[in-house]
Amino acid sequence: MDSIQACTNRLCEIAEVISRLSDDEFASPLPVLNMASLGAHTRHVLEFYECLLSQRLGGEINYDLRKRDFRLERSVSTVEKTIGKLTGMLAEIHTDQSLKLRANFSQDTDRSELIETSLHRELVYQLEHTIHHMALIRVGLHHAFPHIDLPDSFGVAASTLRYSHMTQKQ
Numbered sequence: 001m002d003s004i005q006a007c008t009n010r011l012c013e014i015a016e017v018i019s020r021l022s023d024d025e026f027a028s029p030l031p032v033l034n035m036a037s038l039g040a041h042t043r044h045v046l047e048f049y050e051c052l053l054s055q056r057l058g059g060e061i062n063y064d065l066r067k068r069d070f071r072l073e074r075s076v077s078t079v080e081k082t083i084g085k086l087t088g089m090l091a092e093i094h095t096d097q098s099l100k101l102r103a104n105f106s107q108d109t110d111r112s113e114l115i116e117t118s119l120h121r122e123l124v125y126q127l128e129h130t131i132h133h134m135a136l137i138r139v140g141l142h143h144a145f146p147h148i149d150l151p152d153s154f155g156v157a158a159s160t161l162r163y164s165h166m167t168q169k170q
Helices: 003-018 023-027 038-058 076-092 119-144 158-169
Strands: 098-103 113-118
Touching: 003 038, 003 076, 003 119, 023 038, 023 076, 038 076, 038 119, 098 119, 113 119
Parallel strands: none
Antiparallel strands: 098 113
């Protein structure tokens, strides 16, 4: 499976799971997530994809410039539409594009670095970033909405799943 398909699969998993929630459940602040909502984590993931896919044509990516569309925190249907748009965009790209990543690691200055990267590398980053937030979403669901059944793979890295399968066979 390539990185585009892996990203698409993970986004579709998010859409499938959150479709079982009401907008109120999706937007509800959860103590176990430091009062963030499932929607906040979902919005964050989707905005990173939107940022990469919209900025890539200019050759430079700056994740600090994401839109922060708070409708994505409150509306399951808006998230579903956005995921549909993103998976459509993912299906159209070619990963061999060279890019530069503009990043600022300081809380105190506007000084940023320009780092050589590629669309393929950034998709790998997106995938790992998505899985990390899916794991947090999983924790939130487990604590606040335990009636929601999740696939065993939700929020778990492929390497961890492979390792688990390998050790179970021994």
